[in-house]
Amino acid sequence: MIPVQGYAGATVAVLGLGRSGLSAARALREGGANVLCWDDFDPARAKAEAEGFALRDLNKNGAFDDVMTLITSPGIPHLYPTPNPVIAKALAAGVIIDNDIGLFFQSFATPDWTGFDTAPKIIAVTGSNGKSTTSALIHHVLEHANRPSQLAGNIGRGVLDIDPAVDGEVVVLELSSYQTELARALTPDVAVFTNLSPDHLDRHHGMGGYFAAKRRLFSEGGPDRAVIGVDEVEGQYLAVQMAQGPADDRVIRVSVDRKLSGVGWNVFARKGFLAEWRKGRQVGSIDLRAIKGLPGSHNHQNACAAYAACRTLGLAPKVIEAGFASFAGLPHRSQLIAETCGVSYVNDSKATNVESAAKALQAFKNIRWICGGLEKEGGLDGLLAHLDAVKKAYVIGREAAGFAMQLKGIEVEVATTMQAAVQSAIADAQTGDTVLLAPAAASFDQYDSFEKRGEDFAACVQQALAHV
Template sequence: MIPVAGFDGATVAVLGLGRTGLSASRALQAGGAVPVVWDDNPEARAMAEDEGFEVRDLNREGAFENVASLIVSPGIPHLYPEPNKVIAASYAAGVPVDNDIGLFFKSFANGAWANFDTPPRVVAITGSNGKSTTSALIHHVLEVAGKDVQLAGNIGRGVLDIDAPGDGGVVVLELSSYQTELARALTPDIAVFTNFSPDHLDRHAGIGGYFAAKRRLFAEGGPDRAIIGVDEPEGVFMAAQLSEGAIDDRVIKVSAERKLSGPGWSVFTRKGFLSEYRKGRQIASIDLRNIKGLPGSHNHQNACAAYAACRCLGLAPKLIEQGFASFAGLPHRSQVIAQADGVTYVNDSKATNVDSALKALQAFDNIRWICGGLEKEGGLDALKPGLPNVRKAYVIGREAAQFAMKLDGVESAICTTMEAAVAQAVEEAEKGDTVLLAPAAASFDQYDSFEKRGDDFIARVEVCLT
C-alpha cells in the first residue's frame, strides 16, 4: 500500500466505493487521515462499514464542514455532461476535488529513497486505444529482464494498493482520460501517448475536451521523457509542442504508418519490422511479424511505444526483443482463443469503438465478423477501409438491424444474440477464415462489461467446437 501523505489528522471525503474508492479510503487511513465515505449503493456502503469506515451522506447540507478534500472515483462526472450533485456541493463549499491518481503522485516518494542507488520511476500510458496492451507489454518486458516492476491504474491493481517500490523499482500505470482529467498531481518520469480517436465525447463535451484530458498527463508535471504516437494530428501537435527542437531527444516519436526521419529519436514499424533511429541513424531493428501476441499494425504501434519506454529505462534492444517474443497478449484484445479445421477464432471484445474495431479488421483476412452493441457517437463510416476484409457480418445487440444497415456493401446476418451469431459464423466458416469478435460498440445493451461479452464469445465458441 502507498499511504497517502499530507492529510494527517484531517477529514477526507471519498465518493464512490468500488475498487478505487475503497483503495483510496484504506490508503488515506494508513497515512493518518480520517476518511468519511459515501456511495449511493447501500451494499457498497455496508461493505465500507464492515471495514470500519465512517459512512456520511455527502448529499446532506453541511456534509463538507471541516472536510479537507473530496476524492472521487473515475466513473463519476465532475463537469460534463453535468457535475454529480455531491461534487457540485464540494465546489460550493470550497473543498478541493482529487482522485486516487493525484493522491498517488503526491505520496509515491518517501524517505527511504535517499538510500537507493536508483530512485523508483513511474511510466504512465494514456491514449484512445492500445494503452492496456502497451502497459502490459512494458510490464512483461521488464519482468523478463528481471526488474522490480508493478502494473497498476486502469489495469492490474489500484494505484494505492501497490507495494512501496524498492531500489530501481518501476511502476507502470495505465491511465484513462477519466483519471488524467481530474488528478491534481501528474508527475510520471516517462509518459506515453499511444494514439487518438474520438471516444467518451459526452463525458468530455466533445473531442477537444477529450484531447485536453489526455494532454494533461504531459502538460501538468512535465515528464523526463515523452513518447508520442504521431499517426494522428493530435499526436503531431503534442510532440511539436513538447519538443524544444529537432534534436530534443526528450520527445520520442512513434509511428506504425510511416518511416520517421530527422535527427531526433524515433521508433516506427514498416512491413512488420520495428526500427529505432537516433540522430538520423538506425540503432536497432526487431522483426514483429511472427510474434503471436502482437498481431496487426495496431499491436505493432503498441510495440513501438513499449519499446521506446523500455529503452528509456535502459534496456538493450535484444532484451526487449526477448520480452516481446514471450508476450501472450491480453484477454479480449486480439486474443486468439481457438484454431480448428483451418479457421482461427479471435476475441477482440475490447474493440468498443470504431477506431479499435477498424484496426482489428485490418489485422486479419477473410473475416466472419461478429459486431454490434450500443453504438457510440460518430457513426460507422470510419470502418470502411476495413470492410473489404469481411466476408460476412453477424450482428448482435438490441439494435442489430439498424447497425447492419450501416455496413454498406457487407453481407450481414441479423443475429441479435451472441449464441446465434457464433453458431452461424462457425457453421459457415471455411478454411482460411477468421471468426472475429470486434464489436465497434459498447457492451451495455446486453452485458455488464466488454469482459463479460468476450467471455460469452469464448464460451459459445467452445460449445460449437466440441
C-alpha cells in the first residue's frame, strides 16, 4: 500500500466504493486522514463499514461542511454529460475534488528514496487503443531485464495498492481518460500516448474534451520524456507542443503509417520491421513478424511505443527484442486461444470500438468475423474500408439485425448468441481461416464486461471443437 501524504488529521470523503474507492479509503486512513465513505449501493456501503470506515450520506445538505477533499471513483461523471448529484454539491461547496491517481502521484515518493542508488520512475501510458498491451509489454520487458517493476492503474493492481518502491524500480501505469481528466497531480517520468480515436464522447463532451483529458498527462505532468504516436493529427499536435524544436529528443515520435525522418528521436514500424532512428541515423531494429504475441500493425504500434519507453530507461535494443519474443499477449487482445485443422481462433473481445476492430481485421487473413453488441456513437462506417479479409460475419447481440444491416458488401449471418455464432463459424471454416471475435461494440447488452464476453467465446470454441 502507498499511504497518502498530505491529509493527516484532515477530513476526506470518498465517493464510490468499488476497487479504486476502497483502495483510496484504506490509503488515506493509513496516511492519517479522517475518512468518510459513501456509495449509493447498500452492499458497497456494507463492505466499507465492515472494514471500519465511517459512512456519511453525501447527498444530504451540509454533508461537506467539514470536508477538505472529495475523492471520487473514475466512473462517476463530474462534469459531462451532467455532474453526479454528490459531486455537484461538492462543487457548490468549493470542496477540492480528486481521484486515486492524483493521490498516488502526490504520495509515491518518500524520504526513503534519499538512500537509493537509482530513484524509482513512473511510466504512464494513455491513449484510445493499445494502452493495456503497451503497459503490459513494458512491464514484461523490464521483468525480462531483471529490473524491479510493478504494473498498476487500469490494469493489474490499483495504484494505491502497490508496494512502496524499492531502489531502481519502475512502476508502469495504464491510465484511462476517466483517470487523467480529474487527477490533481500527474507527474510521470515518462508519458506515453498511443493513439486517439472516438470513444467516451458523452463523458468528455466530444472529441476535444476527450483529447484534452489525455493531453493532461503531458501538459500537467511535464514528463522528462514523452513517447507520442503521431499517426493522428492530435498526436502530431501534442508532439509539437512538447518539443522545443525538431532535434529535441525528449520527445520520441512513434508511427506505423510511415517512415519518420528528421534529426529527432523516432521509432516506427513498416512491413513488420521496427526501426529506431536518432539524430538522422538508425540505431536499432527488430523483426516483429515472428512474435506471436504481437500480431498485426496495431500491435506493432504498441511494440514501437513500448520499445521507445524502454529505451528511455537505457535498455539495449537486443534486451528489448528478447523481452518481446517471450511476450504471450494479453487475454482478450488478439489472444490465440486455439489452433486446429488449419484454423486459428482469436479472442479480441477488447476491440470494443470501430477503430480497434478495424485494426484487428487488418491483422489476419481469411476471417470468419464474430462481431456485434452495444453499438457506440458514430455507427460502423469506419469499418467498411477494412472488410477485404472478411469471408463472412456472424453478428451477436440484442440488436444484431440492425448491426448486420450496416455491414455492406460481405456475407452476414444474424447469429444473436455467441454459441450460435461460434458453431456457424466453425462449420463454415476452412484451412487457413481465422475465426476472430472483434466485436466493434460494447458488451453490456449481453455481458457484464468485455472479459466475460471473451471468456464465453473461448468456452464456446472449446466446447464446439470437442464435438467436431
